[in-house]
Amino acid sequence: MKTKPLFIKLSHPIFMKYKTIIGLETHVELATESKMFCGCSGNYFGQSPNSQVCPVCLGLPGALPVPNEQAIKWTVLIGLALNCQINLSSYFERKHYFYPDLPKGYQISQYAKPLCQNGYLMVNNRKIRINRVHLEEDTGKLLHGQQFNDKGSYIDFNRSGVPLVEIVTEPDVESAPQAAKYLKQLQLIIQYLNVSDCDMEKGSMRCEPNISVVNYNSWQKNQQLPDYKVEVKNINSFRFVQQAIAFEEERQALLLDKNQQPKQETRRYLESKRQTEAMRSKEFAQDYRYFPEPDIPPLELNPTLIQKLNKQLQTIDLPTQRLEKLMKDYGLSSETALVLTENKKLGDNYLRLVKNSQDLDKTKLANLLINKKIAADLNPDDFFTQAKHLLSKKNIDQATFDQTIEKVIIDNPKAVADYRQGKQTALQFLLGQCLRTLGRQIEVEQLKHLLVEKLALKK
Amino acid sequence: MTTINRLRQSYRTKKRHPAELISGLFKQIKKLNPQLNAYLTLNEELALKQANELKNFDLPLAGIPIAIKDNFCTKDLRTTASAKLLDDFVPPYDATVIKKLKDNGAIIIGKTNMDAWAHGSSTETSDYGPTTNPYDLNRLPGGSSGGSAAAVASGLPPFALGSETAGSIRQPAAWCGVVGLKPTYGRVSRYGLIAMGSSLDCPGPLTRHVEDAALLLGLLAGYDKYDATSTKEPVDNYLKALKAKRKFTLGISDDYFEGVDSKIINEFMKAKRILEKLGHNFKKIKLINPKYSISLYTILQRAEVSSNLCRYDGVRFGKPRSSFSQQAKRRMMLGAFTLSVGYYDAYYLKAQKIRTLIINNFKEAFKQVDLIVAPTTPVTALKLGESETNPMFGEVMDQLIEASSIAGLPGINLPIGLQQGLPVGLQIFGPHLSETEIIDLAKQYEDETAFYQIKPSDFYEI
Numbered sequence: 055m056k057t058k059p060l061f062i063k064l065s066h067p068i069f070m071k072y073k074t075i076i077g078l079e080t081h082v083e084l085a086t087e088s089k090m091f092c093g094c095s096g097n098y099f100g101q102s103p104n105s106q107v108c109p110v111c112l113g114l115p116g117a118l119p120v121p122n123e124q125a126i127k128w129t130v131l132i133g134l135a136l137n138c139q140i141n142l143s144s145y146f147e148r149k150h151y152f153y154p155d156l157p158k159g160y161q162i163s164q165y166a167k168p169l170c171q172n173g174y175l176m177v178n179n180r181k182i183r184i185n186r187v188h189l190e191e192d193t194g195k196l197l198h199g200q201q202f203n204d205k206g207s208y209i210d211f212n213r214s215g216v217p218l219v220e221i222v223t224e225p226d227v228e229s230a231p232q233a234a235k236y237l238k239q240l241q242l243i244i245q246y247l248n249v250s251d252c253d254m255e256k257g258s259m260r261c262e263p264n265i266s267v268v269n270y271n272s273w274q275k276n277q278q279l280p281d282y283k284v285e286v287k288n289i290n291s292f293r294f295v296q297q298a299i300a301f302e303e304e305r306q307a308l309l310l311d312k313n314q315q316p317k318q319e320t321r322r323y324l325e326s327k328r329q330t331e332a333m334r335s336k337e338f339a340q341d342y343r344y345f346p347e348p349d350i351p352p353l354e355l356n357p358t359l360i361q362k363l364n365k366q367l368q369t370i371d372l373p374t375q376r377l378e379k380l381m382k383d384y385g386l387s388s389e390t391a392l393v394l395t396e397n398k399k400l401g402d403n404y405l406r407l408v409k410n411s412q413d414l415d416k417t418k419l420a421n422l423l424i425n426k427k428i429a430a431d432l433n434p435d436d437f438f439t440q441a442k443h444l445l446s447k448k449n450i451d452q453a454t455f456d457q458t459i460e461k462v463i464i465d466n467p468k469a470v471a472d473y474r475q476g477k478q479t480a481l482q483f484l485l486g487q488c489l490r491t492l493g494r495q496i497e498v499e500q501l502k503h504l505l506v507e508k509l510a511l512k513k
Numbered sequence: 514m515t516t517i518n519r520l521r522q523s524y525r526t527k528k529r530h531p532a533e534l535i536s537g538l539f540k541q542i543k544k545l546n547p548q549l550n551a552y553l554t555l556n557e558e559l560a561l562k563q564a565n566e567l568k569n570f571d572l573p574l575a576g577i578p579i580a581i582k583d584n585f586c587t588k589d590l591r592t593t594a595s596a597k598l599l600d601d602f603v604p605p606y607d608a609t610v611i612k613k614l615k616d617n618g619a620i621i622i623g624k625t626n627m628d629a630w631a632h633g634s635s636t637e638t639s640d641y642g643p644t645t646n647p648y649d650l651n652r653l654p655g656g657s658s659g660g661s662a663a664a665v666a667s668g669l670p671p672f673a674l675g676s677e678t679a680g681s682i683r684q685p686a687a688w689c690g691v692v693g694l695k696p697t698y699g700r701v702s703r704y705g706l707i708a709m710g711s712s713l714d715c716p717g718p719l720t721r722h723v724e725d726a727a728l729l730l731g732l733l734a735g736y737d738k739y740d741a742t743s744t745k746e747p748v749d750n751y752l753k754a755l756k757a758k759r760k761f762t763l764g765i766s767d768d769y770f771e772g773v774d775s776k777i778i779n780e781f782m783k784a785k786r787i788l789e790k791l792g793h794n795f796k797k798i799k800l801i802n803p804k805y806s807i808s809l810y811t812i813l814q815r816a817e818v819s820s821n822l823c824r825y826d827g828v829r830f831g832k833p834r835s836s837f838s839q840q841a842k843r844r845m846m847l848g849a850f851t852l853s854v855g856y857y858d859a860y861y862l863k864a865q866k867i868r869t870l871i872i873n874n875f876k877e878a879f880k881q882v883d884l885i886v887a888p889t890t891p892v893t894a895l896k897l898g899e900s901e902t903n904p905m906f907g908e909v910m911d912q913l914i915e916a917s918s919i920a921g922l923p924g925i926n927l928p929i930g931l932q933q934g935l936p937v938g939l940q941i942f943g944p945h946l947s948e949t950e951i952i953d954l955a956k957q958y959e960d961e962t963a964f965y966q967i968k969p970s971d972f973y974e975i
Binding site (some may be wrong): 109112113114115116118119120121148150152157158159160168211341343344345348349350352367 | 530584585586592594599602604605606610703704705706707708711712738739740741816817819820822823824825826828829848851853854861927
């Protein structure tokens with residue numbers, strides 16, 4: 055099969071003709087100690103299959119869910135960070151569908167009354183409205199036979215019941231790069247809240263874009279959403295999100311060119327082909343038969359809890375605040391500050407270590423960490439010592455070295471002669487004379503090497 | 514006249530040993546079960562071992578034999594809910610109530626028959642055949658806790674655990690002539706009880722004496738961190754309630770006599786006179802006619818059933834979905850329908866609104882009266898086969914109970930006599946967490962009538 059070109063030149067006529075409308079559904083697994091509705095550990099990554107399960111997350115007859123308070127608080131925290139309204143009265147519902155990785159035949163989720171609603175996230179000065187932030191549970195994982203050299207399918211329920219937050223935007227995103235930007239920003243915010251590691255590769259953050267390409271003129275006229283949208287699943291990196299959206303933009307545009315309406319469907323992204331492929335038709339909305347979960351009483355949040363969480367949020371530096379702080383208080387360039395903001399862990403270490411290294415240059419310290427010249431996991435004292443040593447080395451050019459050494463050799467003929475007769479102390483003397491000129495804070499070994507070389511030449 | 518306390522007393526004074534009692538019990542069960550079909554699974558080996566090893570009788574249920582309805586998960590003991598789909602299901606965990614019974618020293622005798630998945634009021638929809646009524650083997654024991662009710666009525670043993678969604682403890686208790694106590698929703702943990710209607714399900718004891726029901730309830734009740742719907746309200750001292758002897762204002766509503774067999778009404782009137790003689794006042798009240806609760810209950814319960822049975826999808830329990838019986842399939846289809854887009858508002862949501870009306874109706878009533886009394890069932894035990902022709906059999910048989918169940922209220926059935934050899938029941942129900950008052954009144958009635966003396970011809974005195 056011929057692979058279609060992925061990115062289209064900006065001069066392509068479709069850019070004048072069409073507009074892309076994107077809504078993003080993002081799932082984030084919360085890093086709570088236990089699962090959403092039982093006491094099992096929620097940290098399933100790398101654990102042996104079905105080793106972290108109990109009657110509740112296996113959906114055994116008679117087992118009942120009890121909600122994890124921490125997960126509810128963290129979801130509210132995410133909602134507050136995304137400028138959402140918090141519903142003080144909210145409840146869980148059952149969302150029914152059959153799939154082997156869903157042990158109860160329904161997922162406990164939120165529908166009519168999510169915990170958080172009507173927020174927004176600013177992305178490059180553009181407001182991306184957040185429709186809702188709600189809490190649900192993750193499913194198990196299906197493993198297919200090839201891995202075990204047979205044709206069977208296997209289910210690992212370790213992931214079953216891990217708390218999952220779903221963040222849904224309004225269809226406010228207009229392009230693939232903007233989608234990526236939104237996602238990166240969302241990821242950072244949640245990482246900064248310390249509630250999830252948001253690792254796309256590990257699957258603790260997953261994104262499903264909903265993409266509709268429409269005729270630009272008719273959109274300008276009535277701003278009406280079309281009655282088709284394509285949901286793309288199976289995306290596990292920001293790069294693939296962009297590629298999948300770009301592919302869909304072209305695919306749908308080409309259909310519209312031919313006066314065909316794109317089908318409402320769910321497609322899957324295939325990395326190897328850089329294409330999306332149809333999974334199932336979505337022409338008829340699936341009936342999930344939602345109804346309030348009778349096993350869990352409605353959630354009534356105390357307003358003081360919201361106040362407390364809001365206060366907690368004030369004490370947390372979010373990415374924009376850190377960026378600002380690094381530039382303003384630490385005098386870092388925007389590029390350096392951005393690196394330390396986007397790599398949260400590195401930035402955390404920088405802020406932790408820089409406190410004890412006050413008389414050292416803050417930009418240079420940052421560069422040491424960024425360029426991995428120094429270990430980031432040191433204790434502040436060791437960091438200070440090492441950093442001081444590294445930073446105090448002067449950068450002396452080769453010519454200065456050469457001049458200095460040659461001058462010392464000429465000025466001290468006796469010592470040179472002593473050295474050449476095998477007197478090692480004479481070398482130390484000559485070295486000292488060089489250092490006197492160059493200053494002590496240089497690489498002594500390098501200087502010694504050069505001196506020995508020159509002494510050998512002049513013989 | 515064996516009560517739990519008398520049994521314990523006889524153990525302590527070494528008049529009896531539980532091993533001898535338990536082995537005698539199994540002998541009798543094996544003799545009668547072929548015709549009663551009250552038990553699906555016996556726990557003989559383990560029960561005897563446990564009885565033999567018993568030395569300390571300090572625990573409140575030490576050496577006390579008890580029958581368990583087969584919808585409670587019992588660790589390492591087969592649990593089917595009378596459904597072939599779970600024919601070989603051996604739970605890896607104990608329901609909270611089972612754990613409590615075990616922790617208090619009880620000896621589990623076996624698992625009792627019921628309507629499959631608790632779908633019914635006859636025990637005739639069991640995938641393992643019907644249980645028969647100890648008073649007449651050609652008749653039904655009621656249900657869905659029919660196996661437990663028949664076991665208690667026959668003294669095999671006189672203590673059992675049942676569960677009720679709307680009538681499943683009290684209706685079979687009425688038809689088998691035993692005490693059946695359904696607590697307030699949330700008073701007793703549902704964890705490990707195979708769900709039927711999750712917003713209604715409630716475990717409760719079936720016994721021959723009010724005292725035993727009170728004692729068992731006291732041990733089973735309480736907040737459970739594994740059940741988010743269990744209440745944190747402190748548990749009353751139900752044993753103290755047995756001696757309270759308070760005078761009550763009792764509500765009586767004409768709507769609860771509509772369509773009730775005149776022989777049952779006659780028997781009820783005799784009971785009423787006894788209660789009056791004991792110094793209780795009767796007051797006529799107006800309640801929403803319980804017949805309206807039939808449609809409401811049907812919608813809510815079927816919706817929850819259709820959801821609760823989704824997990825038996827054929828992936829994990831070995832048996833395919835085709836092993837669901839007709840009754841279960843009917844309920845799932847009806848429930849799925851009422852939850853579907855476009856029908857949800859018309860059925861499920863409307864039913865929830867009417868539920869609120871009924872709750873409020875009772876709240877108003879309990880401003881005027883302490884407790885309400887009524888017949889438990891419209892008829893006495895019907896013949897085998899009668900449930901099969903009527904898909905709404907259960908709802909009709911439970912119509913006098915459903916309204917109070919929908920409101921989550923506690924209630925009890927007391928045997929008040931025999932009509933043509935068949936037991937007649939009276940129910941007392943009250944406001945939320947009024948178990949204390951219910952037990953108090955029930956005990957006064959029991960002391961006056963000694964109804965526990967009524968028993969079937971095959972009754973076994975342990």
